Amino acid sequence: MIAAPGTLPWLARHELRLGWRDAMAAATGGKRSRAFGWLIGGGLVYALMFLIAWFAVRPAVQDGIVIDKPVLVTVTGTIFLFWTVTLSQALESVTRVYYTRSDLDLILSSPASPARLFAVRSAAVFLGTFMLSGLLISPLVISLTIQDGPHWLSAYLVLACFASLSVAIAIGTTRLLFRLAGPRRTRLLAQIVAGIVGAGFVIGIQAAAILSEGGFSRLALFQSPQLIAAAPDATSLLWMPARAAMGSVGEGIALAILGFCILLATIIFVAPSYARLASAAAGLNHIRSTRRASSTAFAPRSQRQTLRRKEWKLLQRDPWLLSQTLMQLLYMLPPALLLWVNYGSSGSTFIVIVPVLVMAAGQLAGGLAWLAISGEDAADLVTTAPIAPSTLLRAKVEAVLSIIIALLAPMIIALLFITPPMALAVAVCGGLAAASSTAIQLWFRVPGKRSQFRRRHTASRIATITEALSSILWAGTGALWAGNSIMAIGAALFALLVLGLARLLAPRKG
């Protein structure tokens, strides 16, 4: 049956079709031929996740899972960790509901109800959040269901509750930001909030673990006797989500209903303002922002200096980059805190810092390199300029690596005073991780607009995977080197192997 045009089901059908095509395009990069490979690859990874989950829960199931206070503390902590990630994702998605133009102008200029459109798009965000999170927890939940019983399926009810709450909070936050900061700053602020929420809780717990336990482990904090002693009784309402996730179906249903009601109320409350705010967001394209003329403008510079200056200026003015960099910097806070707290103690305390810094260098370099190398808004201009392609690329790589050096240098210098060998390990492995990520971006570069940053991973799955793998392997090399293990050579060889593989698989430029 075809729904009447303009009604909720009709709009939902339209949204579902677009959402499906977007998801397929994101997964396959617009190439149908990739769908099969993606299905097989994704299936294998998922099967591996199932295997890991299966064997991880097996001993606990065999011993019999007892719902006591320590277990409730750990499960609740884990649920909240997971929730921050879904909240961060929901914030991103809700911002797009207001700012992504595509068909918005068409629909808003039609007689269709903007409030209905908002309701449908909010529901789509909920569905996306629920499904993605569901995909992540399913290996664990299904393993538990098979091994221990179907009561574990109630975890999906908790997930529905937290997905609803995430979307409701995201809608409320976005609406509040529109009110407080205006449409011009809301998108950037929402991205920053999403970054802080996504990383903040994890980092906060790590920081608490460092301050109280002297280590990095989040689980160590959840299992600390002081925390368990201070936590309320096992019958407390605070543990309701944990109890529901562990098979209390009644509590699960109550939570799901509560979550849906809060989401529904938020949508009903915010929907009337949607058309006005989305139109205000659309008007931003015409707003002009003024910059003070630089006193060093038109100073003598070489071509490479000119290019580096342009890259730095664009990176500095890129709100997306700002939030991404902030995320990376946030992840560097716990190691910095560990350095601060343990300053003066033995060098071995700092081994945990090495892989974190190396990993951050690799990941940050990957994003920056994409922006500088592939995300060229005036590709024709720089190609038609009288400059050798090698000089052009060298300037862009220099622009990226100098930022990484500037960010890592303070930590390396601090480390140098405590344990010079570890400082050397961070400098060398961080440099190699950054250089590897940059090289992979260079080999797999596909010219695109900087605004396509979010979709950069769809251009090449191989580039994404090898970039992540090389960062992990260089981080491992750094950690093993810092621990004086000969295994560091093996990890470094693996990293080089991954790099070689990426070079082999990279499309030939002709």
Place this chain on the structure above:
Amino acid sequence: MTSPALALSGLTKSFDRPVVKGVDLTIAAGEFYALLGPNGAGKTTILRMVAGLLKPDAGSISIFGIDALADPIAAKRVMAWVSDEPMVYDRLTPLEYLEFVSGLWEVEPALAQKTAHELIDWLGLAPHANELCGGFSKGMLQKVALAGALVHDPKVIILDEPLTGLDAGSARQVKDVLREKVATGVTVIMTTHILEVAERMAERIGVIADGRLIAEGTLAELRTRLGRESTLEDIFLDLVAQGSQAA
């Protein structure tokens, strides 16, 4: 004898099918040359090869006697490229953009600064010189791109549909700038779908159809070839129809 501004010989390019099929073309220095053709005829591909954005499969490109394939940097030094999509950074101001372009072409800084300010005044961009280009209209962006093309004082300006999407005022300004440049000896090569522009501004017109240069000459020469008094639109449509039949 001075070298022609542009000399193409046997220029060929294929993607999934042949797009440019052995084009020979010579354009004299200081000439205003319009390249016409239906959509997909190969005009833009030819100009992109000349600008160094695409590598030809065969043939040669000479710009003021410089072999553009053997020494692309020397060729690019005397050339400017303006496409229908303005090549401008959203997060740079027009002045910063011109500073960047001058740096790429290694223009002496004091001269670059003077020229940049003159161009900004000339194109009516002075009130917006320190605003980020992100909020500009298409016409303003195209004027910034044109200023970028002129700031390094090129001897050849290649424009691909530069008037697409411009309002009457902006289009007039762009046309005036191009006329003045031709008057000072600069060579302008332009593709356009607006036949009236080609009719009024170009000294010679080339018609491309199905990857081949099927006719070339002044408007009078093209009329003579067709054997009747017609508008450029009639001539163009007849030539393209003949070209399609011949293909």
